[in-house]
Amino acid sequence: MPERQSSRKDAIRNREAVLVAADALFTRRESAEDVTMADVATAAGVGKGTLFRAFGDRAGLLRALYEARLEPIRQAVETGPPPLGPATPPHDRVPALLDAVLCFKLDNRRLALALEEGGSSSPYRAEHYEPWHSLLRAVLEQIPGLTDSDFTAHALLAATRADLVEHLAGEERIPRERMRAQLANFVTRVLASGPLRALTAEE
Amino acid sequence: MPERQSSRKDAIRNREAVLVAADALFTRRESAEDVTMADVATAAGVGKGTLFRAFGDRAGLLRALYEARLEPIRQAVETGPPPLGPATPPHDRVPALLDAVLCFKLDNRRLALALEEGGSSSPYRAEHYEPWHSLLRAVLEQIPGLTDSDFTAHALLAATRADLVEHLAGEERIPRERMRAQLANFVTRVLASGPLRALTAEE
DNA sequence: ACAGAATCCGGACCCTAGGTCCGCTTCAAT
DNA sequence: ATTGAAGCGGACCTAGGGTCCGGATTCTGT
Numbered sequence: 043m044p045e046r047q048s049s050r051k052d053a054i055r056n057r058e059a060v061l062v063a064a065d066a067l068f069t070r071r072e073s074a075e076d077v078t079m080a081d082v083a084t085a086a087g088v089g090k091g092t093l094f095r096a097f098g099d100r101a102g103l104l105r106a107l108y109e110a111r112l113e114p115i116r117q118a119v120e121t122g123p124p125p126l127g128p129a130t131p132p133h134d135r136v137p138a139l140l141d142a143v144l145c146f147k148l149d150n151r152r153l154a155l156a157l158e159e160g161g162s163s164s165p166y167r168a169e170h171y172e173p174w175h176s177l178l179r180a181v182l183e184q185i186p187g188l189t190d191s192d193f194t195a196h197a198l199l200a201a202t203r204a205d206l207v208e209h210l211a212g213e214e215r216i217p218r219e220r221m222r223a224q225l226a227n228f229v230t231r232v233l234a235s236g237p238l239r240a241l242t243a244e245e
Numbered sequence: 246m247p248e249r250q251s252s253r254k255d256a257i258r259n260r261e262a263v264l265v266a267a268d269a270l271f272t273r274r275e276s277a278e279d280v281t282m283a284d285v286a287t288a289a290g291v292g293k294g295t296l297f298r299a300f301g302d303r304a305g306l307l308r309a310l311y312e313a314r315l316e317p318i319r320q321a322v323e324t325g326p327p328p329l330g331p332a333t334p335p336h337d338r339v340p341a342l343l344d345a346v347l348c349f350k351l352d353n354r355r356l357a358l359a360l361e362e363g364g365s366s367s368p369y370r371a372e373h374y375e376p377w378h379s380l381l382r383a384v385l386e387q388i389p390g391l392t393d394s395d396f397t398a399h400a401l402l403a404a405t406r407a408d409l410v411e412h413l414a415g416e417e418r419i420p421r422e423r424m425r426a427q428l429a430n431f432v433t434r435v436l437a438s439g440p441l442r443a444l445t446a447e448e
Numbered sequence: 449a450c451a452g453a454a455t456c457c458g459g460a461c462c463c464t465a466g467g468t469c470c471g472c473t474t475c476a477a478t
Numbered sequence: 479a480t481t482g483a484a485g486c487g488g489a490c491c492t493a494g495g496g497t498c499c500g501g502a503t504t505c506t507g508t
Contacts (some may be wrong), residue, residue, distance in 0.1 A: 048485080049476090050475060052485065052486080056485085087489055089487025090467080091489095092485075138426075164411060193413070193428070201400040201404075208367065210474080213370075214395075221396075224393045224397075225396070228397060228400050228435070231434065231437075232434050234434075251456080256455080271501095281495080282495060283493095283494075293459070294459075294497080295457055297496065298456075302495075
């Protein structure tokens with residue numbers, strides 16, 4: 043619950059300083075795992091107490107950073123033009139949404155990794171997952187012939203999990219565009235078989 | 246490197262005791278996260294030193310347990326009869342493999358969770374992932390019209406990630422058989438769209 | 449059976465990193 | 479200027495993974 047706004051300017055200034063410092067650290071450092079809270083506090087020129095009061099705990103800080111970076115995409119999805127916006131026909135919006143998620147994770151590898159794997163509880167309990175799943179599920183539901191929207195949404199999102207993306211980009215050295223193409227391809231396959239008209243009908 | 250066999254009977258007995266105790270603890274306790282190494286040592290009637298000498302570190306212990314439980318399935322996949330064994334036609338083997346993985350994770354929730362999420366490095370660096378991916382990829386490659394076997398294998402396996410399974414089974418209360426059906430369905434969709442008749446032919 | 453060496457045992461101990469506490473300072477409202 | 483509420487910061491607490499080493503146990507050669 044330590045999330046209420048403060049009107050005091052020192053509090054606001056410090057919160058901002060922490061955000062900036064943390065952002066820099068997470069981007070610069072190799073792994074997010076070896077950025078300690080003490081590091082962040084020091085880099086921000088602030089005491090640990092301040093840091094924890096402002097964000098509650100490590101996860102809270104991560105969340106704040108994540109949401110800040112996610113904001114533009116959220117906007118584009120909620121009120122933007124096609125292919126991300128709500129006016130897009132479902133069949134085109136699903137790949138667009140997943141592509142957006144993938145790109146976001148590619149652009150924010152360390153952060154996404156830290157938040158998604160970040161110890162304790164599963165990513166599925168983190169409240170930032172639910173909106174995506176809900177939306178995707180709703181869009182999938184509008185595609186005729188597609189059953190199990192709920193599971194399908196989960197499964198598709200699973201293909202963009204931060205650690206998988208990290209593995210593909212880092213270990214397997216797959217270039218961004220190729221990964222996007224592969225994901226698009228995969229999504230197409232899932233959507234393509236429409237009314238699950240058997241393996242035989244080539245149409 | 247602390248993995249070499251010991252011929253001393255006390256060492257062997259203790260190793261076995263630890264394995265049994267850990268197995269019991271991980272099964273009994275709510276979350277795998279709150280089974281500490283000290284707990285395991287105590288439950289096994291053994292000192293921490295012994296435990297760490299035998300398994301190296303926490304991950305080592307998890308791995309040992311995991312592999313023990315996985316053994317029968319590994320057997321079935323490598324030298325067993327269809328639909329898991331190598332004699333199965335690719336089109337049938339892929340769903341069978343994924344179903345086996347899913348069932349395994351359902352039967353070993355806590356353990357799979359602990360090992361997959363288990364802090365530090367991603368599941369993709371854990372050497373137990375690679376064989377599955379390799380196999381699945383190889384089988385996928387034999388299905389005509391299927392491209393991107395590598396990515397597809399990753400994506401399909403991602404749908405059986407321990408924390409997702411845990412979420413579906415635990416949070417969403419989806420019964421085992423339903424989940425298996427949904428996964429089977431999903432796999433079918435991915436395989437079904439054969440030669441990927443284009444994205445353009447749509448509207 | 450015995451000695452000596454090699455190995456193992458176990459729990460006290462260390463260390464890191466997240467999180468808390470509290471006396472002091474700063475802010476803002478009157 | 480006064481005052482009390484809010485914030486500050488770093489010393490401190492705790493948990494849990496991992497290490498160490500004196501003493502016990504087991505193996506081997508004779």
